[in-house]
Amino acid sequence: MNTIELEQLHNELAAAPPGTAMRLGVEGNTPDDVTLRWERWGELADYEQRLHRQARDAGEHTRPGIFGLDAVGYAYGDLDxxxxxxxxxxxxxxxxxxxxxxxxxxILERVVDDxxxxxxxxxxxxRVPGRDEAALWWEDVRGEYQAGRESGTGPLELVEADEAVALLRRRIVDALVHGQALAENPTRRAEAERYIKREIAMAREQVELATRKYTAAAKDFQVTRDRETTPESLRELFQVNKQVAASRAAALTAYSVALERAxxxxxxxxxxxxxxxxxxxPHEDREILATKAGRLTEQSSVEAALRLTPKDPMNWYPDQDGMIKQIHRYIDTAQERDRLDWDEMVDRRHLPRTPSLRGQGLAMACYDVISKEQKDLSDRWRKLSSVERSMIDDRGVNSARAHDYSIxxxxxxMPALTVADQAREAGDGLSVQKSLVDQAADPASVYSVAPPEVEVEVETSTAYEMWE
Structure with missing residues (x-):
């Protein structure tokens, strides 16, 4: 940013509500957003230091800065x-x-949490307004914050829990979209998987927060329902709210276990x-995923766990949706996949295996589906060094990173095909893969040049010419 843009952004954020200020003008929290916020933080922090020096040198009071700027720096621009x-x-x-x-x-901790x-x-x-309104706002709501701690906050806890779930849903979607975008690049698939799993691990904190609030709300609703002063006409309402909050807390507890597996x-x-x-x-992928190992792989995947994310709180009733049963089914499937991997690793040690327990069942399913010609080609490709394989790399599909991830x-x-080659007929695609293995095994053949044919013109002379 140039100086004018930086000054304008600083002035806007200095007058903004705390929540808005800490975003530094960047709404999301994807890796790209975090990177941009971190860059902005560096510029804004340097700018504030200049303002402090100028005010000190002039003997003036320092103007209020951006709320939470130091905290954003400690968080490296990551709102989580x-x-x-x-x-x-x-x-x-x-x-x-x-x-x-x-x-x-x-009380102060609660305001900061908001x-x-x-x-x-x-x-x-x-929830917390900007500087011009903050003092007056605090005079009006201070009693509510104090009373909330003393007399129970059932309705408020329920609202905040619903907000946490709504935020969780959006973050899960953002993380999945970004992870899928990274997965399109063959060289970044290991990074994509690390990213989505890191986001899932961080989402569990949000789930635990919502669980605590739903649990607290359920207890408060029950206490309010059982009070003698509570009118009979309202007891049923408090009972319904208590059941909703309790069922959501139980569902989130189970969901947290699913996220841990994911x-x-x-x-x-x-x-x-x-x-x-x-x-x-490319022509066997559907058949491979239709095997038992393939089905277990899909049904116990990261995406399968994220599909269990709670619905929008406006329409989320876990008891009616059967959410807990679905989560138990996911966990059972993941355990069955692990058992299959173990059994395959033990029973079929004579075949080439994955570097670890992971993917043993899927590997054996692939060997059961592919042809003998493909198995022989796979064996040749596996025995080549990474340097030899990299000789025929095309757009990263046969890079060392892509190879290591797939294994x-x-x-x-197996040699990887580009999108254009994947569209070929099965025999043609296999021919391309065979040629890739041949080129990697004998890279000199790629650059070999046939020797030129030299025509030698022989002059003949007649006896008369020689005599002359």
Whole structure:
């Protein structure tokens, strides 16, 4: 950014609500968003330091800066890493124009939590307003924050839990879209899988937060229902709300277990695996995935777990949807896949195997489907060195990274075909793969040049010419 743009952005963020300010003008939190926010943080932090030096040299008071700028720096621009600590607590006291220690730590922590939730969810209505309105707003709502701690916050806890679920849904979708985009590049599939599993692991924190709030809401609704002062006409309503909150807490507890399975190293990410499979066996991929191992692979994949993500809270009723049963089915399938991998590794040690337990069943399913000619070609390709294989690399499909990833997930070694070559007839595609193996095994043949044919003109002379 040039100086004018930087100054304008700083002024806007300095006057913005805390949640908006901490986003630094970047709404999402994908890796690209985090990178951009981190770059902006560097520029804005340097700019604020210049403002502080100028104010100090001039003997003036320092103008208020961007709320949470230091915290965003500690989080490296990642909103999921924002920590409710002393830095934000002191800054919130200044934002609300209260004296130090005037607000109890418990209440202050809750206000800061609301600001962090605002930062992570740009669609949420602003809970803590900007500097011009903050002091007046605090006078009006301070009693609500205090009363909420003392008398129970059933309805509020339910609302915040629903907000956490809505935010979870959006983050899961964003992570999946970005992971699938990375998977399109053969050289970045291992990175794509690490990314999606890291996002899943971080999402579990959001799930645990929502679970705690639903559990607290269910308890509060039950206490309110059982009070003698509660009118009989409202007892049924509180009972219904209690059941909804409790069922959602139970469903999220089960969902957290599914996410833990999805984040494991052995769990397949089908966005990567399907592409790697179709590049190597374009005419056998459907048959391979239709085997028992293939079905278990798909049904216990990362995508299968993410399809269990709760619905929009407006229409989410786990007891009616059978969500917990679906989660148990997913976990059972994942365990069955692991058992199949183990059994295949033990029973068929004489065949080429994957580097680890992962993908053993799928590897054996591939060997059962492909032809003898493909097996022989696979064996030749597997015995070549990475240097030899890289000689025929085309657009990354036969790069060392792409090869290592495909082997690691359970696919037999095989030359990968580009999209154009995948569209060929089965025999033609196999011919291309055979030629790739031949070229890698004998790279000199690619550059061999036939010796030129030299025509020698022989002059003959007659006896008369010689006599002359």
């Amino acid at each position: 890493r924002l920590d409710n600590g002393g830095v934000l607590a002191y800054q919130m006291e200044d934002h609300l124009e209260t004296g130090h220690g005037e607000i109890s730590p418990e 600001a962090i939730v605002d930062a992570r969810n740009p669609d949420r209505s602003v 984040a494991r190293r052995t769990t397949p990410f089908m966005a990567c695996l399907r592409r790697s499979l179709s590049e190597r066996f 690691g997930v359970g696919l037999p070694a």
